[in-house]
Amino acid sequence: MSIAVRRPQQGGQQAGGPAGRRPAAPRSGTRARALRRIGQAALVVAATFVLAFLLLHALPGDAIVARYASPELGLSPEQLADLRAAYGADQPVWVQLGLSAWGFLTGDLGTSLQTGAEVSTLIAAALPPTLALAGLGFLLAAVLAVGIAALATFGRWEPLRRAFRSLPPLFVSIPVFWIGIVLLQVVSFRLGLIPVIGANAAEQLVLPVVTIAIPIAAPLAQVLIRAIDDTLAEPYVAVARSRGASAGWLLQREVARNALLPTLTIAGVLFGELIAGAVVTETVFARSGLGRLTADAVATRDIPVLQAVVVISAVAFVVINLVVDLVAPAIDPRLRKEVRA
Amino acid sequence: MTEPLLRVDGLAVSYRTRQGSGHVRRTAVEGVSLELGRGEVLALVGESGSGKTTIGQSIIGLLPEGGRVEAGSIELHLAGRPVDLAKLPARAVQELRGRRIALVPQDPGSSLNPVQTIGASVAAPLRIHREDARWRDRDSIRRRVVELLDRVGLDDPERRAGQYPHELSGGMRQRALIAAAIALEPDLIVADEPTSALDVTVQRRILDLLDELRGELGSSVLLITHDLAVAAERADRIAVLRQGALEEAGPAREVLRAPATAYTRTLLADAPALQDVAPRPARAAGPNAAAPLVRVEGLVHEYGHGRDAFRAVDDVAFAIERGTTHALVGESGSGKTTIGRAVAALHAPTAGSIRIGDRDVLAAGGSPWRRDRSIRRLVQLVSQNPYASLDPRRTIAQAIGEPLRNWGPAEGGVRDRAALARRVATALDQVALPADVAHRLPRELSGGQRQRVAIARALIIEPEVVVLDEAVSALDVTVQSQILELLESLQRDLGLTYLFITHDLAVVRRIADSVTVLRRGAAVETGAAERVLLAPEHEYTRALLDAVPAPEWLRPTPADDRRSVDDRRAAHDDLRLEVA
Numbered sequence: 001m002s003i004a005v006r007r008p009q010q011g012g013q014q015a016g017g018p019a020g021r022r023p024a025a026p027r028s029g030t031r032a033r034a035l036r037r038i039g040q041a042a043l044v045v046a047a048t049f050v051l052a053f054l055l056l057h058a059l060p061g062d063a064i065v066a067r068y069a070s071p072e073l074g075l076s077p078e079q080l081a082d083l084r085a086a087y088g089a090d091q092p093v094w095v096q097l098g099l100s101a102w103g104f105l106t107g108d109l110g111t112s113l114q115t116g117a118e119v120s121t122l123i124a125a126a127l128p129p130t131l132a133l134a135g136l137g138f139l140l141a142a143v144l145a146v147g148i149a150a151l152a153t154f155g156r157w158e159p160l161r162r163a164f165r166s167l168p169p170l171f172v173s174i175p176v177f178w179i180g181i182v183l184l185q186v187v188s189f190r191l192g193l194i195p196v197i198g199a200n201a202a203e204q205l206v207l208p209v210v211t212i213a214i215p216i217a218a219p220l221a222q223v224l225i226r227a228i229d230d231t232l233a234e235p236y237v238a239v240a241r242s243r244g245a246s247a248g249w250l251l252q253r254e255v256a257r258n259a260l261l262p263t264l265t266i267a268g269v270l271f272g273e274l275i276a277g278a279v280v281t282e283t284v285f286a287r288s289g290l291g292r293l294t295a296d297a298v299a300t301r302d303i304p305v306l307q308a309v310v311v312i313s314a315v316a317f318v319v320i321n322l323v324v325d326l327v328a329p330a331i332d333p334r335l336r337k338e339v340r341a
Numbered sequence: 342m343t344e345p346l347l348r349v350d351g352l353a354v355s356y357r358t359r360q361g362s363g364h365v366r367r368t369a370v371e372g373v374s375l376e377l378g379r380g381e382v383l384a385l386v387g388e389s390g391s392g393k394t395t396i397g398q399s400i401i402g403l404l405p406e407g408g409r410v411e412a413g414s415i416e417l418h419l420a421g422r423p424v425d426l427a428k429l430p431a432r433a434v435q436e437l438r439g440r441r442i443a444l445v446p447q448d449p450g451s452s453l454n455p456v457q458t459i460g461a462s463v464a465a466p467l468r469i470h471r472e473d474a475r476w477r478d479r480d481s482i483r484r485r486v487v488e489l490l491d492r493v494g495l496d497d498p499e500r501r502a503g504q505y506p507h508e509l510s511g512g513m514r515q516r517a518l519i520a521a522a523i524a525l526e527p528d529l530i531v532a533d534e535p536t537s538a539l540d541v542t543v544q545r546r547i548l549d550l551l552d553e554l555r556g557e558l559g560s561s562v563l564l565i566t567h568d569l570a571v572a573a574e575r576a577d578r579i580a581v582l583r584q585g586a587l588e589e590a591g592p593a594r595e596v597l598r599a600p601a602t603a604y605t606r607t608l609l610a611d612a613p614a615l616q617d618v619a620p621r622p623a624r625a626a627g628p629n630a631a632a633p634l635v636r637v638e639g640l641v642h643e644y645g646h647g648r649d650a651f652r653a654v655d656d657v658a659f660a661i662e663r664g665t666t667h668a669l670v671g672e673s674g675s676g677k678t679t680i681g682r683a684v685a686a687l688h689a690p691t692a693g694s695i696r697i698g699d700r701d702v703l704a705a706g707g708s709p710w711r712r713d714r715s716i717r718r719l720v721q722l723v724s725q726n727p728y729a730s731l732d733p734r735r736t737i738a739q740a741i742g743e744p745l746r747n748w749g750p751a752e753g754g755v756r757d758r759a760a761l762a763r764r765v766a767t768a769l770d771q772v773a774l775p776a777d778v779a780h781r782l783p784r785e786l787s788g789g790q791r792q793r794v795a796i797a798r799a800l801i802i803e804p805e806v807v808v809l810d811e812a813v814s815a816l817d818v819t820v821q822s823q824i825l826e827l828l829e830s831l832q833r834d835l836g837l838t839y840l841f842i843t844h845d846l847a848v849v850r851r852i853a854d855s856v857t858v859l860r861r862g863a864a865v866e867t868g869a870a871e872r873v874l875l876a877p878e879h880e881y882t883r884a885l886l887d888a889v890p891a892p893e894w895l896r897p898t899p900a901d902d903r904r905s906v907d908d909r910r911a912a913h914d915d916l917r918l919e920v921a
Contacts, residue, residue: 238446333505
């Protein structure tokens with residue numbers, strides 16, 4: 001996954017006099033670039049699929065053995081072989097890979113070795129709660145990050161600015177599970193604000209969302225603070241002040257958009273954090289969802305489920321970063337046409 | 342005499358700087374008093390660190406963080422009673438900024454918000470100061486923006502208003518910034534080095550525009566510049582600053598024709614555009630004339646491929662005789678640096694040939710993956726910014742010694758520690774740096790000292806040709822003059838051949854034996870310096886020469902020309918001693 005740093009230099013790009021003389025790049029150039037980028041994304045997903053498949057199959061012993069070979073079941077070696085044949089586990093790896101890939105393309109994700117249910121059914125059940133958790137978590141993280149960064153840079157009182165500047169490093173260093181446990185202890189058990197048992201759907205979401213948001217808000221706020229600092233040091237901000245601009249004007253019109261771009265890039269990368277966060281958070285709060293499904297599948301070495309989870313995570317990650325890349329030119333006009341050397 | 346618009350009295354400014362674990366306040370400006378009349382241009386001139394920009398920032402109320410006005414007053418006399426900007430609450434000064442006092446910034450490249458259209462940037466003062474009833478609605482603001490862009494001479498202002506900064510050239514951006522500055526017809530325009538980042542021909546047009554607008558609006562201009570020639574040409578009055586204090590001030594002609602202080606006299610003597618130097622006379626054709634040391638032929642360099650290819654250098658040819666200086670002159674984008682890097686074997690051109698002596702540079706160098714490095718012992722490069730080209734964590738001795746350590750003893754390299762130290766000491770001595778510099782880091786040195794280090798590093802493996810890419814452009818005039826002297830004496834002593842890349846024709850006049858004038862990658866004129874500079878054949882060369890700022894009344898008289906070079910140098914040295 002390539003992460004382009006989008007900080008184009010102003011000026012310097014036109015080697016031969018006014019760039020205005022060149023006609024604007026035709027629309028087709030932009031579309032070709034978008035298509036190329038989408039192609040790259042598809043390639044990343046395909047590579048992830050193959051890599052995940054090979055890694056999962058490289059694990060010692062196969063899942064059939066793990067599931068059915070225990071002596072209590074009393075299956076004979078012939079019966080085991082039949083089972084393996086039924087699951088296609090007796091074929092060469094590359095044939096299994098091909099079959100699995102074809103399955104994914106046609107929407108057949110296989111069956112869970114542990115429960116015998118269709119993987120697609122399991123995923124369909126697990127996805128909505130996780131999407132709610134991740135979506136709300138990310139939203140809260142964004143709000144927290146913007147709030148912290150704004151107070152840390154534009155706060156009216158220096159000690160306040162300093163206090164907010166030191167928050168992100170603190171948050172970064174707290175592990176997710178610890179936040180979850182402490183929140184549960186304090187909010188639910190000590191203060192009794194949210195019942196542990198019998199809470200409604202909204203109440204159930206509050207603590208997990210906070211837990212998953214904090215470790216994402218922290219690096220996001222750090223990057224945003226840094227980006228705002230960098231932007232404030234730009235000559236065009238001094239020029240805007242020389243026109244009589246107030247702090248509010250500077251933040252809104254000069255700083256916000258310029259500081260957004262690096263932050264957006266990092267936000268895309270942090271999305272991966274969200275997937276990892278869901279595993280821990282759902283386990284700590286005993287919620288059902290994709291994270292929990294993953295944790296269970298790892299415990300029972302349920303390879304078809306793991307394969308599906310890995311591919312879905314990869315697709316989500318790639319799509320988010322693709323969106324970030326395609327949105328970037330809307331924020332920064334310098335990215336709208338090919339920059340020449 | 343009527344009351345001045347601006348009266349600065351006993352101004353003192355200090356900055357908070359880190360020292361050890363705590364902070365100390367360092368005085369940047371002390372006891373400066375100035376007056377600027379209505380409709381007048383006052384030039385603040387001085388070298389870097391003289392406090393000229395700090396004064397400008399104090400007036401406009403935009404001192405950087407840690408800066409503070411310690412004493413004195415900055416009175417602005419608008420209609421009615423004067424206000425003291427130094428004591429006015431921040432809110433009230435903010436009200437005046439953009440409306441009564443406007444700024445034309447130094448670097449048009451970074452002074453426009455890259456994600457805003459030109460129109461939005463120009464409209465900013467109109468939108469910020471909403472109290473003016475004329476600019477309350479979108480349409481009238483848009484009309485005013487187009488009118489302003491038209492006024493500052495941008496073609497097709499409607500389209501320009503919708504474009505982004507990166508789509509405009511430097512000169513066009515500076516015009517847009519001027520349009521924004523004059524949007525509310527300010528009484529005072531602070532122009533902080535408004536043309537330092539621009540080409541000479543563009544500089545001239547921008548300064549003309551500022552002059553015109555001043556006449557039209559009756560505004561006063563505080564022109565902050567390091568360039569005495571610009572000040573001489575454009576200012577009514579000049580104030581010379583040195584190390585935060587006022588050296589002298591008065592009407593431009595008086596100050597420059599009969600400077601009261603020795604410091605001003607050295608500034609004048611060192612300003613290349615004001616120097617009474619005739620171009621180097623063409624040398625009598627020596628025995629080597631038929632076989633020049635450096636020979637560049639049919640040089641072409643393209644960036645990019647296919648339809649998008651951009652031809653940065655287009656069929657350029659020139660030759661340099663051994664022991665002489667050849668200047669490549671041109672504005673930004675003329676391809677001069679590309680040529681310099683090709684001659685220094687740092688990249689391979691698309692086509693053409695470069696020979697140094699009997700060696701083919703392109704066969705030997707060009708790509709860092711080529712095995713044969715021996716070309717590096719023949720040609721070296723000194724670049725514009727010595728701070729960026731020196732590793733900040735290495736001592737000067739390590740930096741200068743590095744080229745020697747890169748070679749085996751058989752190839753002229755030195756690995757032995759004591760021998761290396763001796764060679765470094767010799768090199769430092771050669772560029773007139775004290776021996777104790779060896780153990781310091783680049784940041785502990787001044788700009789001029791760093792450039793000496795860069796020269797020493799280039800010379801330590803004893804090359805025959807040195808490519809100097811804008812090697813003196815970032816330096817203050819006095820330091821620039823000293824570095825040029827150093828280069829001249831090194832050339833005399835070591836028989837070096839220079840390829841001197843510069844945008845500054847005044848410097849060319851002083852140092853070059855032959856010149857190639859470049860424009861958009863093509864050579865428009867090439868020949869002996871005396872011929873090209875005194876009798877230019879191409880109109881572009883003439884335009885470049887005309888654009889060098891220097892008012893008629895300061896141009897050297899024929900009598901001055903008759904003074905011998907040695908006389909001038911002796912007088913010059915006396916002056917420097919007096920100042921030091």
